[in-house]
Amino acid sequence: MSEGMGGLPEGWVWARLGDLGEWFGGGTPSKKEPDYWEGGDVPWLSPKDMKSERLADVQDRITERAVNESSVRMVPRNSVAIVVRSGVLEHSVPVASVPFATTLNQDMKAVVAYSGVLPEWIAWALRRYERKILGECRKAGTTVASLSTPALMDMRVPVPPFAEQHRIVEALEEQLSRLDAAEAQLSSVIRRSAGLEKKWLNILAVGRSMRRSGTEDLDSLEESKTGRFDEGNLIELPHGWxxxxxxxxxxxxxxxxxxxxxxxxxxxxxxxxxxxxxxxxxxxxxxxxxxxxxxxxxxxxxxxxxxxxxxxxxxxxxxxxxxxxxxxxxxxxxxxxxxxxxxxxxxxxxxxxxxxxxxxxxxxxxxxxxxxxxxxxxxxxxxxxxxxxxxxxPPIDEQEKLNEAAEQWLTLSENVRGAVANSRIRATELRTALLGRAFVGGLVPQDPADEPAATLLARIAAEREAAKPVRKAAKRAARPRKATAAAVATKAAPAPTPAPATSVQQELFDQ
The missing domain is CATH 3.90.220.20 (DNA methylase specificity domains)
Incomplete structure (x- = not known):
């Protein structure tokens, strides 16, 4: 990998986020207008929806009338949404791909990538540079954490050739999907471990492990115990308890x-x-x-x-x-x-x-x-x-035996939790390393035949310039020349009416 300008691979460039797509803001239609909300089918995206990297739906919807009469704008499908005002910005920046058209509330921004820039590349760039965004774009002294829009637009991210964007995103998502699957398994281990721990604590507390195999499900014990502490509601304990x-x-x-x-x-x-x-x-x-x-x-x-x-x-x-x-x-x-x-x-x-x-x-x-x-x-x-x-x-000696059994089980559970915690730390480190390699060109090989990103961005800029409406220059009124003394005299004494040239004119003139 040969390096070009700014330590990037050949064919890559640094570009402003604001130059990679069209950015949209949001708003909230008046809650005093029921026609803006009741029966609406237009998605209205807010920070509470930002719970995954790719959204499937939103919780709130508004009506077409709200779109037409309020400050909200429709954001085309395949945009990238980012939270710009929320307490969560104290520690993280939620980013999500939005495959459907939507509107936004005022705490959100969304970008629709220009042709030649993958929306997925923008999404991963925002995630890759999350710390930088929090450090350089977060406003100071505000009650609720928020991002400065001008600072966000001016932040620069690396952009590879379009074909390489495809290759990197494909490789990155393949690797991260495996990592996500592994983390899901870790979460499953924790849930199962917690469930088994509760079950064994129940079994030990009522002495069933001393009399039975310990494999029965004791959840029904909780369901059967209702009302106050009445002896008739208590389960039967083992002999001697x-x-x-x-x-x-x-x-x-x-x-x-x-x-x-x-x-x-x-x-x-x-x-x-x-x-x-x-x-x-x-x-x-x-x-x-x-x-x-x-x-x-x-x-x-x-x-x-x-x-x-x-x-x-x-x-x-x-x-x-x-x-x-x-x-x-x-x-x-x-x-x-x-x-x-x-x-x-x-x-x-x-x-x-x-x-x-x-x-x-x-x-x-x-x-x-x-x-x-x-x-x-x-x-x-x-x-x-x-x-x-x-x-x-139970008798004291039996309590001691059960205490030892509980200690062994709880130690095992603690070891499992520790191993899972270490694995999660390692998974976070791997995720960071993958993103780091992806944005310096180290994840996939470069192809010299790819159109350089500089050419791509120059074409985008030219297309944007050409798409701007042409403004007609306003005609400026001729500035009056400085009046001469003769002109002033002429204005003061207008020229006499010319003599009539025909008999009819003569007749009218005589009147």
Whole structure:
């Protein structure tokens, strides 16, 4: 690959995005006009539709009247759409190919490529230079993140010969389709792993793994448990197990409280103060997230009731989400919790690890969630309900065996998640590398017989110039010459009427 101007291969050029196609903006027809919206069949594309690289449809439609009477314009099929105003622009730039004609809302732009430029090339260029767009085109100081249209139009991207655009796009999409398929498989692994983890937690929590093969589907257990905690609704446990109220097998069950802001210190202090976001979805306490502390006096005085110790089991009772569960670690000798968390302290008939397993199982947690009350968009579980919660209690030695089985299974699940996370990182790196190679001419070989891109863009520019309407120059009125003294005198004394030349004229003249 020989390099031409600007480090590009021979036949390539840098070009402004604004010179590669016709750009369209959008608008929103008045919501006060029902005739603009009701029964409409014209697609109206907005940022919420930008969920894939190639769109199949949009959520909203408008009427032909809205197109004719409002600021929206029809964008021809096979355009490339980009979000130019949205909070998502804080971290990414959604881009999608649009195979159908559409209109746009005011937060979108779309480009229809000129003849000789593939729309797919523009789409991949926008994705390839996403970081550059965010760095150079994003407006500063706006309430909602947005892109500057002039800056976007002026941004330069490499353009290869038209034939090479075809070869690169074909090779790029073939490779990326394989990568997409691999990522889909990774997502499937995660879903299956999560489903199996929930199933095994259910099986372990009700003791079925000790009596049966463990292959039965326990989803029906949740469906069969309705209403409050009535003994008649509880499933039968294995021999030697008992259902017992949490208040009977726990030394204490308390919720926390939140002191005034001036009593809490971010970053460092005496006693760590846990909030809901410190309970990880993975089942552990993550105190690296916005750590907050309270003083010893506050901990032992105002917040004395909500003191927790290592080994206590925490579950959040305000959500969504509800029921994140974790055991308090021994990093600090004592902790404190806010009002959205309830703490269970295991008594002599329970091990803390068993109590954690039970409160993490979908079956037990499902019973608790069904008692929640919705208030102002939040779900709340009463502490009294937590105290009334039935807990399956096997003998201590059996709890230990089940704890070990759960530990092995959860470790395996964690290893699977870690492997998938690493594979996803690698997939992202491969995607970036493929796009990088494609836009420096390293993905497919060049063909010297291809028409250079400079010639192509010059022809596009000439065609655009020729298509412009010819403006007729306005005729300028002759500027009056400076009047002479003779002309002024002539104007002041007009020439006498000529004498009549015929008898008829003479007669009229005499009158």
């Amino acid at each position: 008992k259902w017992r109220r949490a208040s009977a097998v726990c030394e204490q069950i308390v919720s926390g409280s939140t002191p005034k802001a001036h009593l809490m210190s971010p970053g460092s202090g005496d006693v760590p103060f846990l909030k809901v976001y410190n309970i990880s979805q993975g089942g552990f306490v993550d105190f690296s997230v916005d750590p907050t502390f309270v003083g010893v006096e506050t901990h032992e005085g105002l917040l004395k009731r909500s003191r927790v110790l290592p080994g206590d089991v925490l579950t959040n009772i305000v959500g969504p989400p509800l029921g994140k569960t974790a055991m308090v670690p021994d990093v600090y000798p004592e902790w404190n919790i806010n009002q959205a968390i309830v703490s269970f302290r295991a008594g002599p008939d329970l091990t803390p690890r068993w109590l954690t397993l039970v409160l993490s199982s979908p079956y037990i947690l499902g019973m608790l969630k069904r008692t929640s009350k919705a208030t102002a968009g939040q779900f709340n579980i009463a502490v009294s309900t937590c105290r009334d919660l039935p807990i399956p209690c």
